[in-house]
Amino acid sequence: MAAVPLFLPPLAISPKKHLLFYISIFFLIFLSNTPFSFSISEDEALIKFKESLKNTTALDSTWHKGSNPCDKNKKWTRVQCEGNTVEGLLLGEAGLSGEIDVDPLIALPGLRVLELANNSFSGTIPEFFFLGALKSIYIDGNQFSGEIPKDFFSKMGSLKKIWFSRNKFSGPIPESLANLKYLMELHLESNEFSGPIPSFSQASLTSIDLSNNKLQGEIPQSMSKFGSDPFKGNNELCGKQLGKDCNKEKENNTFQRAPMSKMKWIILGLVVSLLLITILFKAKRKEDHFDKLGKENLDEGLHVSSSNRKSTSIHSKGGDSVHESLRRGAGSQRGKATGDLVLVNEEKGTFGLPDLMKAAAEVLGNGVLGSAYKAKMVNGLSVVVKRLREMNKMNRDVFDTEIRKISKLRHRNILQLLAYHYRKEEKLLVSEYVPKGSLLYLLHGDRGISHAELNWPTRLRIIHGVASGMNFLHSEFASYVVPHGNLKSSNILLTEKYEPLLSDYAFYPLINNTQTVQCLFAYKSPEAIQNQQISPKSDVYCLGIIILEILTGKFPSQYLNNQKGGTDVVQWVQSAIADNRESELIDQEIANATDSIEQMVKLLHVGAACTVSDPEKRIDMKEASRRIEEISLI
Numbered sequence: 297m298a299a300v301p302l303f304l305p306p307l308a309i310s311p312k313k314h315l316l317f318y319i320s321i322f323f324l325i326f327l328s329n330t331p332f333s334f335s336i337s338e339d340e341a342l343i344k345f346k347e348s349l350k351n352t353t354a355l356d357s358t359w360h361k362g363s364n365p366c367d368k369n370k371k372w373t374r375v376q377c378e379g380n381t382v383e384g385l386l387l388g389e390a391g392l393s394g395e396i397d398v399d400p401l402i403a404l405p406g407l408r409v410l411e412l413a414n415n416s417f418s419g420t421i422p423e424f425f426f427l428g429a430l431k432s433i434y435i436d437g438n439q440f441s442g443e444i445p446k447d448f449f450s451k452m453g454s455l456k457k458i459w460f461s462r463n464k465f466s467g468p469i470p471e472s473l474a475n476l477k478y479l480m481e482l483h484l485e486s487n488e489f490s491g492p493i494p495s496f497s498q499a500s501l502t503s504i505d506l507s508n509n510k511l512q513g514e515i516p517q518s519m520s521k522f523g524s525d526p527f528k529g530n531n532e533l534c535g536k537q538l539g540k541d542c543n544k545e546k547e548n549n550t551f552q553r554a555p556m557s558k559m560k561w562i563i564l565g566l567v568v569s570l571l572l573i574t575i576l577f578k579a580k581r582k583e584d585h586f587d588k589l590g591k592e593n594l595d596e597g598l599h600v601s602s603s604n605r606k607s608t609s610i611h612s613k614g615g616d617s618v619h620e621s622l623r624r625g626a627g628s629q630r631g632k633a634t635g636d637l638v639l640v641n642e643e644k645g646t647f648g649l650p651d652l653m654k655a656a657a658e659v660l661g662n663g664v665l666g667s668a669y670k671a672k673m674v675n676g677l678s679v680v681v682k683r684l685r686e687m688n689k690m691n692r693d694v695f696d697t698e699i700r701k702i703s704k705l706r707h708r709n710i711l712q713l714l715a716y717h718y719r720k721e722e723k724l725l726v727s728e729y730v731p732k733g734s735l736l737y738l739l740h741g742d743r744g745i746s747h748a749e750l751n752w753p754t755r756l757r758i759i760h761g762v763a764s765g766m767n768f769l770h771s772e773f774a775s776y777v778v779p780h781g782n783l784k785s786s787n788i789l790l791t792e793k794y795e796p797l798l799s800d801y802a803f804y805p806l807i808n809n810t811q812t813v814q815c816l817f818a819y820k821s822p823e824a825i826q827n828q829q830i831s832p833k834s835d836v837y838c839l840g841i842i843i844l845e846i847l848t849g850k851f852p853s854q855y856l857n858n859q860k861g862g863t864d865v866v867q868w869v870q871s872a873i874a875d876n877r878e879s880e881l882i883d884q885e886i887a888n889a890t891d892s893i894e895q896m897v898k899l900l901h902v903g904a905a906c907t908v909s910d911p912e913k914r915i916d917m918k919e920a921s922r923r924i925e926e927i928s929l930i
């Protein structure tokens with residue numbers, strides 16, 4: 297049979313697995329008209345998979361044999377569905393361990409995303425190559441070790457995103473990775489990979505990180521566009537990016553090992569002394585600073601330094617400063633050692649109200665929902681404290697329940713809540729500070745380096761991430777009136793690597809009913825303006841605005857209350873589509889990527905479909921994210 301060579305399994309597997317592989321292929325070929333679920337249903341497959349894992353308490357409450365994992369009303373937790381088919385397993389940070397049995401997952405024909413990040417899995421890499429249709433695989437932050445066979449990925453041609461970082465993989469980077477046609481993201485950082493880097497030349501590859509391994513030799517020419525960061529922490533790598541001439545490397549090594557001359561010793565001595573003096577001086581100044589903060593802030597309320605570094609004190613409408621409020625909260629409420637701050641995520645470290653009170657603070661802004669402050673704590677952790685003005689007067693238990701639902705979410709494009717504070721008259725949400733700031737700022741505010749870096753691949757990556765986060769929220773909060781409710785570019789934060797993080801989501805149940813119209817951007821959708829109706833489709837409208845904003849580079853008039861100023865991006869795009877002149881709308885700063893104009897125009901059409909005025913005729917989030925996912929770099 298001519299097709300047989302195509303179905304050769306990767307070499308490095310046991311004879312038993314060879315047999316299993318061929319049995320699977322037999323089923324696929326001969327029963328291709330029969331759903332695979334005839335042999336094993338999706339619920340059975342998932343239960344079997346779960347049985348191979350340990351510490352599955354995160355799944356136990358909903359994963360039950362005999363029920364439909366994709367049931368609209370009782371969907372299994374951490375299962376992502378496309379209609380009635382399992383499309384993704386989002387099992388990150390679930391406390392899981394054990395030996396992953398991949399076999400049952402073969403019975404999930406729609407499986408495209410497998411996320412097992414930040415668990416406690418160990419041992420050699422499981423046989424993921426049986427899952428040939430996977431598009432994304434995330435196993436970062438585990439204890440996997442050993443070599444990955446070089447042809448491991450050769451039958452996984454659909455893979456786009458591979459995150460294997462923060463494990464203990466060793467040996468060479470598998471060559472088959474370099475042949476993945478659609479690869480977009482490759483993260484292998486913080487492992488023990490050694491040997492040379494294969495030549496990655498895929499145009500689709502926009503995000504790569506190989507830092508902190510033991511890689512050796514010259515960085516391939518084809519990878520010069522990635523700069524130096526992805527290669528740092530590999531002592532034996534050389535190349536232009538790292539400022540290490542490969543030819544001179546050997547010489548340099550010899551030179552470095554040669555005994556130092558007397559003069560060099562003297563210079564080194566001077567440098568070290570200078571360094572020591574600087575460190576001592578800084579430490580002294582820091583001590584003074586914290587002493588001052590400790591005394592003044594505890595007694596007089598929060599003193600903040602704004603970006604122009606003027607010291608000021610921030611007061612709410614009632615004249616109360618955040619610090620003052622925190623101080624009273626810490627003193628008056630039932631609470632743990634952390635005061636009355638409830639920590640919901642300890643990955644970034646533990647802290648309490650006293651730490652926040654001692655932190656150096658800076659005002660970030662005063663949005664419609666409340667004010668946001670950056671607080672840099674003594675332990676170095678920077679957080680954002682959001683003081684919510686218009687929160688429902690719900691009792692503590694109801695508030696706790698809502699916030700805990702939010703805090704359980706784990707997705708790479710969702711900003712993680714770290715802690716919260718509840719008092720009748722004060723509600724604070726604490727999340728990690730994201731240094732690059734918001735998309736709004738980078739697109740319209742800053743004309744510096746960060747703005748220049750918003751090239752087409754980066755913008756597409758941001759849209760992909762936003763769509764993925766929104767799709768996730770719509771699946772997790774499917775029963776909510778509006779799962780995000782407040783999607784706009786100031787609520788999209790960007791990490792150092794321009795990975796978008798959605799913030800201020802799922803607030804709809806928390807906000808005073810009388811205030812939602814003023815507070816939530818979903819209320820700017822046409823259906824809300826015309827008849828005060830919002831629905832999950834209002835989120836789709838907001839996503840459409842983001843797409844149009846990113847592609848045109850224009851500030852949408854929709855963000856303004858009176859819509860005076862800015863550009864009516866919706867109207868503009870509709871008339872351009874009618875006149876067949878879509879490409880004219882593309883932001884000049886990305887339009888130079890002429891090879892990609894077709895992709896940009898395609899995306900513009902998705903933006904238009906998301907902003908159709910009648911919600912009945914508007915596509916839903918699943919369809920929007922599917923169409924966005926389809927658009928990749930060429």
Ligand SMILES: Nc1ncnc2c1ncn2[C@@H]1O[C@H](COP(=O)(O)OP(=O)(O)OP(=O)(O)O)[C@@H](O)[C@H]1O
Pocket residue numbers: 660661662663664665666667668680727728729730731733734737782786787789799800815
């Ligand atoms: N975790 C964070 N890291 C970095 N910057 C943040 C963070 N959270 C908020 N910001 C930035 O702080 C500023 C103020 O945020 P805030 O959420 O108060 O206002 P907003 O997003 O403009 O309006 P809204 O209250 O409607 O959400 C914004 O520019 C926002 O992008």
